[in-house]
Amino acid sequence: MVDLRTQYHALKKDIDSALEEVLEQTAFIFGPNVHAFEKEVAAYLNTGHAISCASGTDALHLALRALDIKPGDEVITPSFTFAATAEAICYVGATPVFVDIDPVTLNLDPEFVASRITNKTRAIIAVHLFGLPADVESIKTLTGNKNISIIEDCAQSFGALMDNKQTGSLGDIACFSFFPSKNLGAYGDGGLVSTNSDQLADQVKLLRNHGSPRRYQHDIIGYNSRLDEIQAAILRIKLQHIDEYNQNRRNIATRYSQAFAGTEIITPHVNNDSQHVFHQYTLLFKNREKIKQTLEDNNIASAIYYPSGLHQQTAFAKYVSNTSLPVTERVSTQCLSLPMFPEMTVNQIERVIDTVKSVIE
């Protein structure tokens, strides 16, 4: 699905020398690269604060804790997302409320969100799935002046824009993942929280480091959730290339979609208001197993994100009673993600296209 080695080889000189410098300096925790990376990301996103942490899952957990979401509270989330989105809600003892997605964008449908808001709703997690910005503005109008926070899950959307604004700057607080295969990927785990709120930023800073504003002073119970210096050094180098990587992804997606136009394949939605970053190129097709098998027979990877909604998973069973989310349930039987990474060659792209087309024609 992704070829991380080709990217490493293109950046090898810069990465190897940055790593050597980190190893020589030995400031492995909260070193200069971590501080510089946070500043650079805040400038890139145009947010007041960017606070790094150990993973995207932790970023969600820290955000929910910073918002003081607790048992008895409800948090609305799409069911068609990675498990971490909802796990984080459970970590703080709150109740995930799963809602259905829009069949075109595959993101949260504001109408379904509206129907599930209660007086216990404390937050809504808008996941920018596959790199397409969710409709945060419409969700904001729903929450009006109720005390409901909007958390963006930007794990798959680094660099994506909505109305020329970065995802990560649209809600109250946002969470990023630097898992290696993400658009901005580290060489291990990493994550980040962005916000314009000084108060939330202070809380996240405390929480990620044992509730400690200074050494051996502990104001609240926190965690060990820090981005390490080695990952920060790597991420700083890749951050300089992220727009070019995302543009390459868009170009590949455009080529795929052109090739599949006029067939029964439903290609990913794009629109003029937003800039998709194609973390995944996910098509919908009734007989996706046939495409998957044919790709596999030709040694081409493909993946199913996601084979079921979270409301159908055992782990979340206790939060779900008779929940039926028809769009999620249908899409999860039809979705198939094709290989997608910025360094794909024309030959690789065309081979994927030819193989997919051999099934549908």
Ligand SMILES: Cc1ncc(COP(=O)(O)O)c(C=O)c1O
């Ligand atoms: C939508 C979404 N949310 C959260 C996460 C969790 O990120 P991490 O793997 O860095 O913990 C991921 C990715 O893995 C994701 O895709």
